[in-house]
Structure formats: structure tokens, C-alpha cells
Amino acid sequence: MRTPLTSDQINQLRSLSTCVMSDAIESFGVRLRNEGFATAGFRCLFKNLPPLVGYAATCKVRSAQPPIVGSHYIERTDWWKHITSIPSPRVVVMQDTDQEPGTGAFLGVVHVNILKALGCVGAVTNGAARELTGIESSGFQVFAGRLAISRAYVHIVEFGGPVEVGGLKIQPGDLIHGDRHGIITIPQDLAIELPAVASKIMEKKRQVIELSKKPGATVQELSRGLKDLLDFNSDSIRDGAKQWKR
Numbered sequence: 001m002r003t004p005l006t007s008d009q010i011n012q013l014r015s016l017s018t019c020v021m022s023d024a025i026e027s028f029g030v031r032l033r034n035e036g037f038a039t040a041g042f043r044c045l046f047k048n049l050p051p052l053v054g055y056a057a058t059c060k061v062r063s064a065q066p067p068i069v070g071s072h073y074i075e076r077t078d079w080w081k082h083i084t085s086i087p088s089p090r091v092v093v094m095q096d097t098d099q100e101p102g103t104g105a106f107l108g109v110v111h112v113n114i115l116k117a118l119g120c121v122g123a124v125t126n127g128a129a130r131e132l133t134g135i136e137s138s139g140f141q142v143f144a145g146r147l148a149i150s151r152a153y154v155h156i157v158e159f160g161g162p163v164e165v166g167g168l169k170i171q172p173g174d175l176i177h178g179d180r181h182g183i184i185t186i187p188q189d190l191a192i193e194l195p196a197v198a199s200k201i202m203e204k205k206r207q208v209i210e211l212s213k214k215p216g217a218t219v220q221e222l223s224r225g226l227k228d229l230l231d232f233n234s235d236s237i238r239d240g241a242k243q244w245k246r
Helices: 007-014 018-026 079-085 109-117 132-138 194-213 219-230 235-245
Strands: 052-062 090-096 105-107 120-125 141-144 155-159 163-165 168-170 175-179 182-186
Touching (some): 007 052, 018 182, 018 194, 052 079, 090 163, 105 109, 105 120, 109 132, 120 175, 168 182
Parallel strands (some): 120 141
16 A cells, blocks of 8 residues: 555545546546446435545445344454554445345444544445434544444444445555545545646636637537547646656
8 A cells, every 4th residue: 555645635635526536537547437436326425524535444244134142243343453554534435245235224323433533534335324413413424325223233244355335346445535426446646646637627627618608609619628628638737747847
């Protein structure tokens, strides 16, 4: 894993939407445009909170079946060591492996406050969450597949390995960005460059929008503006930076 980002660098990423983040990553051509994000299988529960940015701490849970002995599973706290081994800010990514995920909720007001104490700023799960009023007031962002009333028999079965939520495979330590549109992973070797590229893309989008509102704008003008936006790639910023240093 690379050197963690500074708080200022994290805040720069947090100021961007997942959509412009996706556009900026695409401009580098490092992965296919249908990879690296998830929008299905869960939803953003608190749309008024700012974008979520952090490093993934992973686990798998189940909740549908009771234990062979006793009325509930013994609470596991050993996975807290895994959480604190991940750079902060941390995002818990929890895969519910039941055939029908979300019978019970691990993410409730008590566990969310424990996760906050461990340096977590949010959680992503294909399973369930509950006690939303208390969670929202804490400022902890949650992406969940459904809501639940009970914890049922929820328990951690594995932690610290790869997980998959919403069709997106996530490794421990992956850098995650999320808002009301969904979740995207950020290639860590590009993270420092993305805000400048995103700013340029947003500028080009504003230019096309302003042109579209201009009285008498021609089809040719709109076509050129759109082509300039769609043809943008990160090399133009890098080349400009090299020329400025000369």
C-alpha cells in the first residue's frame, strides 16, 4: 500500500462528486469505463452528508441462521485490530454472504459509534442497517442494501480479505469515494493528480453548459464544445505542467 494521503488531500477528494471523480479517472485510461464502481445492490442512506472518502477495512457477515448452541453468536472484537491496521480515515466494507442478504443489521447506532471511535467515517454493505436517526445524527455515512428492524443473528465470519458489494471487488486498503450516486474505487497512484484534472473537466462542462444557454448557439459550436469535453485526457494537463516548468 502506498503512503496514505494527507488530511488536505483527503479533503480535496471529498470536495468532488463520484461522477466527476469517475470522469477524472477515465481521462487517464488506466481501466475500462465500466469498471471500478458500484451503483447497484445498495443505496446511500444519508444523501445530505458530504462525499465519503477513506481506506477500506473489510469483513464478511451472516445473519439469517441462529448458532447451534445458544441464542446468539459471541461478539467478535478481534477484527478491530484489522480496522486499526488500515490508514485513516477508514471505511468499513461489509459483505453479507447470506443467500438473501440483510435479514439482520450489523450497522446500528451502537456499532456505528464504536466504528467512529476506531477512526471510521462510514460503511458500505450489501446487507442491512437500522436505527437510522441515531446514525445520521452522528455524521457517519452508510451505504446499505436494505433496512432491518432487528440484528437477528448477525455475526462476523471473516475479516481482512477481499469482499464484493454491488458487483465491485474491494481489497483491504483500497481507497474509496462515495456519494448519492454510488461507490467508486480510486487508483491510489492517481489520487494526488485527480483534483486538478477534475477541476479542468468541470470547467469544460461549464463552458458547454454556458454555450448551450447562449442565444443563437449553433449546432457546430455545440458540437465543438462537446467534442472538446469528451476528447479531454489527463496528458494535456501533464504536458502543460512540463512546459510551465521549463
